[in-house]
Amino acid sequence: MDIVLLAKFVPDIDRIPADAWDRERGPLVRSRLEMAFNPLDRAALRMALEIKARRTGMRIVALSMGPPGAKKILTEAIAYGADSAVLLTDRRFAGADTIATAYTLSRAIKSMSAAGIIDADFAVLCGMQSPDGDTAQVPAQTACFLDGPLYPYVCGLDVDEEKIEFKCLNSVGFQRVVPGRGPFVATATRLCPDLPFYVDLAAMRRANETQVLVWGKDDVELDNRRIGLEGSRTRVIEIFEPQRKHQACEVLEAEGEDFAARSAELLRRLKTSFSTSEAGGRAQAEAEPAVVPGRNYYTGDCVALWEFAGRRLAPVSFETASAAARMARKLRCGSAAVVIGPEDRRAVEDLQAHGAGKVYFVEGVETEKFRVRQQAKAIAALVRKLRPQVVIVPATLTGRVLAPYVSAQLDCGLTADCSALHVADFNRAHVRAKNVLYQTRPALGGNIMATIVSIYEQPGGGRPQMATVRPGALPVRKAPAETCTVEVFRAPELREDFGDSIRVERRAEEEKEIDLEDFEVIVCVGMGVGDRQTIAEVVEPFRAALERFLATPVGLGCSRAIVDAGVLPHSHQIGQTGVVVKPKIYFGLGVSGAIQHKLGMENSRTIVSINRDPAASIHGFADHAVVGEVNSIVPRLTKAMGGLGG
């Protein structure tokens, strides 16, 4: 077996030069950004090298689609140990969205196989997403076009002469995947180690001496109408600067002489704001323009995909359902919900309460093991039957890879991680489209916002407008549907004989479930303070003192690493794979604020961070930052609260 390593040449969003912000011309000038090797693709290359080290005769071929400058990262890949590289570069590829990109890549991979550059049995490895788009769509869509399985979210690799085993994250914990024959696609997460920052002089020499193959459109057998701008199913219609929700973060240095006085002042202010304010949460209801009567560009119902978390419906499902119901009322169409799994009475009640007029239970797919291809094919079959105009999927761990696989199956546009949806007319470039879905999402690490629509030459044509929605971004509204019909959809028989094996490792059943969403104040522990002793001796006294001080229950949250280490049960986990919270006050103790965690708490009304690193990313969106060692500051704050009285 050989490995194709997808390498993307991306703007380096960790190092945005100050002059890349151009207030007059637009929010961010992309041409002023430095370009780099997508860090997650580097992690995937590292995995590929580990596999190759245990296999004789295995080849790693790096593949990139991009401008001529992308040759840089391919040369780097060779220096690190890839055997050869192919650069796909052609003006006619320009303007491709994820689906056109995945199509082009999959065709190039087939050409590579045909030309003997790689074996007929091959694996595709890449990062789960890139920092410019953050969509996580291309790997899933590429897997779909190669008609192979997708093993997303690899966080660990176990390889010997006999077998390869990926440890992958899933919504119930982990699954261990031993892949069978290729082609398959596996994607690396942030938990995979990066490549070292160096090679040696001999490796650089070898890279200089190895030719990077440069292929244009004519070197790959493909359908001209499916590449570049023409092959794209989405159009970016507006780029704008995100509304800065925050005042600048107020910094308090623990080393300052008057730390005691200033921290007491901070605690007093937090108490005042806690007791005087009512509403929690920063999510704003969207103002929607009235729908114009007339013949719509798209027709059909609005469908929301629902997701289970354990035995209950995941809270984000209520957001997608409310959005679908709201959209359906405007568009005067039906609102439906799709649930993967057997019929469930309680779920139907919940769904109806949030506006679903129809509920479809999809049966005949495995629910224990997360087989993306199988689930996606079942949903695609149902969507083909229903012909809805809008499909909304929660942007959870599951939804973010399921949706792109479905969209590639249906050949329809998909926008990832939307934070706002609304309906309006589209009228430009000779296309008049009535009442289409405007999908707004952050890009470039949240530094810009983009509004996207799906417009085709022919109206809709039975294809839906698809979007995944960021948890916590849309309001939940209980607006019961008058009636609700239930239907079981039997997934078509699907052969999944790839010779792979998947073993699920559920997180241990928990003794006590807590509903972190119910707390108005949350203390969250991060990597820095996540051992049992620190939690018992430093964090717990602080949490208890805070309860007395604010006279309210205070919940204990944590980041994923703490759960994985077995220190706290999963119900305490905040973030993309845990719960999404919007408390009035959030305290982060040693929380760095990585995007996965941020997604779960950024809508807290007041964010206080205690962290030794003044440059921690959480300080970019916190309201108050106390800079210093958690172990020394927190006890001081605990004591201070005692002095200030309850």
Next chain:
Amino acid sequence: MKEVTAARTADAERLRNYLRDESSTFYGHADELFLPANQAELADVVRAANESHMLLTVSGGGTSITGSRVPTNGGAVVSVERMTSTGREPPTGFKEVHGAGFDILLNAADKTAIVPPAITLSALDEILARSGLLYPPDPTEMSATMGGTVATNASGARSFHYGPTRAWIRRLRVVLPTGEMAELHRGEPAAKKGTVHFTAAGRTVGVPLPPSGEYDMPRTKNAAGLYLAPGMEPIDLFIGCEGLLGVVSEVQVDLVERPDQTLTVVAYFGSCDDAFGFVDAAVSDSLKLAEVPHFLSLEYFDRRSLDFMREAHPHIPKKNVAAAVLFEVPYSEFERHNPYPDTCMLSEVEEALAKHRVVSNWAVPGARREEVRLFRHSLPEAVNDFVRRRSGKIGSDMAVPHEQFRQMMRAYEGESAACGVRFLMFGHIGDDHIHLNYLPENDEEAERAKMAYSRLAKTAVGLGGTISAEHGVGKKCILGENGRLIPYLQVLYGVRGLRAIARVKKALDPNGILNVGNMVPPEMLT
């Protein structure tokens, strides 16, 4: 103090930040803070302080580790932080360029820029990068201000190739301690008959130089004491004067074209001797590299330093490794979109290293400079983390002439083994300038380390070296013969040398108001 036009405040909260520096060992007190916005306001503050005999301490970025900006003797503080623009029309050939909150006047054709004292090195670098130019001195601390780096003659890793700040100052404007303005150009008439002359506010100022034998500057990279030498140019009085002789109000610097790319190599050697041998060859140019134009820097890490760094960089080889040398060489892109130097250059460097029995190497292309920076920083970070839980660290800053380097290294090893305190060595080996750091476990060990340090300082001076090659002197003291603290600079120049500095100081600051306490003890100025 009388009315001045500059903004002023006596708010304790505002003043708090100006009472210490990065050393965290010196703390001061002050009654008032002045924040002039331009050169005239600055001159006004100094003049007023002089007239009312008020002690005045100048503050730049506060990145010193010698207490040089700390007002230990009280009085007032004047910070140049609001002087973010030169506040004047660009002369012919110059144009005004903005960036990072500062304005500079740039003459790209003549490769020179006029900059305000408050500009930080990182801001200046950001502005110059857009024109493909570089201000070569690279003190490690990029948040230092231009005024501060001139006052301390700051240097860094690349000073090996480019020299310290002194080599890159074309013209200076300073406010003398009397409040008069002086303008000094590189290449102005040199000192004659033991006196150096320059013009200020229309009058000629003469500064007496010490007679020969009284003040012999070491022939090494040096940041200790005033620059006083026969035949010197007046501008050199003010570069590295630690604010004793004036406040920098405007600086004109020389620039070079930015090197295209930089290759960083970390070479791991099996013995210190192999490492020194390689450095010797690089410094003396006996390597005869046709493809490598020059070495930008040559840095050393001993085995103990590598042990400290291994926590952040677990892949640092351990087996058979006694030391590492990190060096940078410039290169140009040899083919479009290739991040690496061409094969000829790579082979040549490999061969040179092989000659000195290198064990392994890490090579990093220009684009990954941030990782190189983090790699280097992982050492001070690990060391600081270590000492935070113990009794502080005692770090040296000595340099010796190249011929004496190995002898000095032997002295470091011998003295350190004898005193039995944990230590490590790293630094600018290309300049024969190694930082020896003692990491005492307790106060008793700290005392022993201080004594060893004091003996080593004398050894360095005896070998014709300096006690401070880059950190400067400020308000530092050192253990003397009888176990009492003496002014740091006394080890290098003796009491006679300190008096020579005091004489120069008094000639320019008759009332003794400016930055009193730096270099020479205050009682010597009365």
